[in-house]
Amino acid sequence: MKHLAGRLGALLAVVAVIGLLPRLTRTDPALTILHARYADRPPTPETLDAIRAETGLDGGPAQVLGDWLRGLLHGDLGVSWVSGQPIAPDVMSALGVSLSLMGVSLAVAVLLAAALAAGTLRRGARRRIVTTRAGTSAAVLAALPEFLLAAVLATVLAVRLGWFPALGWGTPGQAVLPALAMGVPAGALLGRLLDDALPAAFAEPWARSAAAGGLPGRRIARHALHRTLPGLLPQIGMVVVGLTGGAVAVETLYAVPGLGSTALGAALAQDLPVLQACVLLLLLLGAVAGGGARLATRALLGPALRDGNLPALVPPKLPARRPLLAGAVVLAVLLAAVTLAGLLRDPLQVDAAARLAAPSATHPLGTDSLGRDLLARLGHGAARTVLTAVAVSAATLVLGLVLGAVRAGALTETANALPAVLTGLVVAGIAGPGPWGAAAAVTAVAWAPLAAHTSALYAQERAAPHLAAARSLGAGRWHLARRHLLPAVLPPVLRHAVLRVPAIALALASLGFLGLGTPAPAPEWGRMLSENMPYAERAPWSVLAPAAALAVLGALAVLTAAAVQGRNRNRAGAA
Known part of the structure; x- marks a missing residue:
């Protein structure tokens, strides 16, 4: 019952954030409505106040949330700010x-x-x-x-x-x-x-x-x-x-x-x-x-086994990790080579005479619709994406360690069940599209697996006999944390965070593809893919080049994780 209450509370908190979006946004909702519906009117204070009163946005956060929730209970989803019609x-x-x-x-x-x-x-x-x-x-x-x-x-x-x-x-x-x-x-x-x-x-x-x-x-x-x-x-x-x-x-x-x-x-x-x-x-x-x-x-x-009496399946022995690790190394070297080759070129140089040019010695991967070199944009986009993914991974590591140590189980499960795209939409509604919003959206959910890992290791270590012995000898809380808990918890969670860097890079790319990440003309793999889709028939290489780079990134994530998991599982089986 306590677990169910925690999950319900976390879900209600998410619903409350959605209901408060009009109050959380950094832009004035009245200005948005004015520009959409009454473009011929000047944005005078009187006009804006009238729009706020008409839409119920003149009240405080509690009133805005309460009005939205009451509307939901009556089946009223509200009125569009742009069209003025019921939603x-x-x-x-x-x-x-x-x-x-x-x-x-x-x-x-x-x-x-x-x-x-x-x-x-x-x-x-x-x-x-x-x-x-x-x-x-x-x-x-x-x-x-x-x-x-x-x-x-x-x-x-x-x-x-x-x-x-x-x-x-x-x-x-x-x-x-x-x-x-x-x-x-x-x-x-x-x-x-x-x-x-x-x-x-x-x-x-x-x-x-x-x-x-x-x-x-x-x-x-x-x-x-x-x-x-x-x-x-x-x-x-x-x-x-x-x-x-x-x-x-x-x-x-x-x-x-x-x-x-x-x-x-x-x-x-x-x-x-x-x-x-x-x-x-x-x-x-x-x-x-x-x-x-x-x-x-x-x-x-059935009733006989639903209370946890069903024994867990023993996982099979995974394939040898050497082929997996070798594949990961090959892909990492390939990705690094493309990145270095692209960094030596200008990603913003426009050659109007070479628009949508096929791959050649001058442009090894071809050009996009503006005549920009795809290899250059892939290389600079990789550097940008990887650096952002590393920064997001560092933030998720800190959040995962802290929230895992305090055992925020219900919050962890709720965050783990939220796709990054949905949080990206919410963040875009609050702060508008942009690289910082995309990074915040991915960070808001990517900490959950690390928190679950931290919580499991923390509980396991607290039950270890050597910790009880240290306590009986008078060790204090900070000594136990510094000498016992952190050395046991931090290294595996840190390795877990490093393994998740490619997956985080893919999540950032998905937001870039939707236009919620880095704005043009900066090179970003997801945005490159969406920008070049209208030219897929005439210049398929403009789509397949960023697609291949993203596919290599996904394969690298899987092979690295499988190699590490196979080593750990096979060690456990040998023991």
């Missing part, structure tokens, strides 16, 4: 589109997960030695952000090959590419998790006893799948939460009139009532998905 009809229509897209994307994810795990189930049914087969390729695919996959699919399948429509919504063909862009990374994640869990299930004593007793292999495989699902269902809930964040970029790229694209347009236009409604509905979708996954898990386990 509810358009937002509910967008909700229906987003639910349809998420449903199709989830179906794609489930089918892909089943395909990835089918070989393992087949070998288990035939009573062969079962090992995980989904491998690192599935993990790399799962690490690719939706906006990157959406851009590549649109460039190759829609623009170059013409197999599917590139824009719009309403026909089955228009749903294919958005569903693939959102469903493939989710399905790769679920398939990898399922494929990792099945060998451990087939190796348990019940499976060997069933096989020895003559139980058909298909029934054993079915029971093994049932054994793994309780651990997988919470991940399905997290996948749906991830779909809410991925919908923003995918809907925007494919011109799908859903909640994601509506929220982004509202954030860029500072139409905060529309942004409030969209972000709130996206959060509710994620909360409902998480709650549904927990209920499904309890129903699947």
Whole structure:
């Protein structure tokens, strides 16, 4: 009950921040409304005061929040600052589109997960030695952000090959590419998790006893799948939460009139009532998905096992870390070489005669629509992105250590369930788009995994016998922290933070792709991808160059993490 109250309190705090957006924004809402609706009127104090009184913005924060919450209870989502029309009809229509897209994307994810795990189930049914087969390729695919996959699919399948429509919504063909862009990374994640869990299930004593007793292999495989699902269902809930964040970029790229694209347009236009409604509905979708996954898990386990009596699956031994580490080193060297080569060039030099030029000796990766060298922009963008990611990682490390030590469990779970894109929209609504806002948005959620890691290590170390012995000898609190707790907690959490730098760089790139990060003309990988999408048919290299760089970054993150995880897990198994 205490845990549930904590999670509810954290969720209500997030809802309160959304409700207070009109008071938190650094711009005057009355000016926004005046410029949108009454452009011919001068911004006199009397006019602005009249607009505030008309919209209820003349009260304090408590009144603004109270009016918004009362409107929600009566089904009133407010009035758009830009159009002056009620929000509810358009937002509910967008909700229906987003639910349809998420449903199709989830179906794609489930089918892909089943395909990835089918070989393992087949070998288990035939009573062969079962090992995980989904491998690192599935993990790399799962690490690719939706906006990157959406851009590549649109460039190759829609623009170059013409197999599917590139824009719009309403026909089955228009749903294919958005569903693939959102469903493939989710399905790769679920398939990898399922494929990792099945060998451990087939190796348990019940499976060997069933096989020895003559139980058909298909029934054993079915029971093994049932054994793994309780651990997988919470991940399905997290996948749906991830779909809410991925919908923003995918809907925007494919011109799908859903909640994601509506929220982004509202954030860029500072139409905060529309942004409030969209972000709130996206959060509710994620909360409902998480709650549904927990209920499904309890129903699947039954009363005998739902209280924690189900033994944990022993994870299989991971592949040798040397090939993974070698792959990570190769990718790191490649990325460093591209960065150094690009840093020697001018990323802002415009050559109008070489607009959209193909790769050549002068421009090894070609040029963009303004004639700027893509290699130069990739190199300078890498330096900018990596430096920002390192700074954000340092901030998340401090936050993770502090909040993990005080065991802010409910806050950690809430932050971990919020996609960075949603926090980016909220920050953009408060401070406007910009690099500092993007960094703050990623920092606001990226600390959660580090805090959970810190909390687990802190609890483990506090229960260690040597700490009790030091206490009995009269050691004080600061001595225990300096000599025992910090040396045990800080190094592994620091390594964890370093491993998360590429993932944070991808999160920053996703915000740049949406126009919420570094503004033009500064080079930034996500913005490069979005700027060059209109020229994908004429100059596909202008899209594929930043896409390849982002894909290498995602693969580097996966290979490095897998190498370290494999070393740690195999050490534990040997011990």
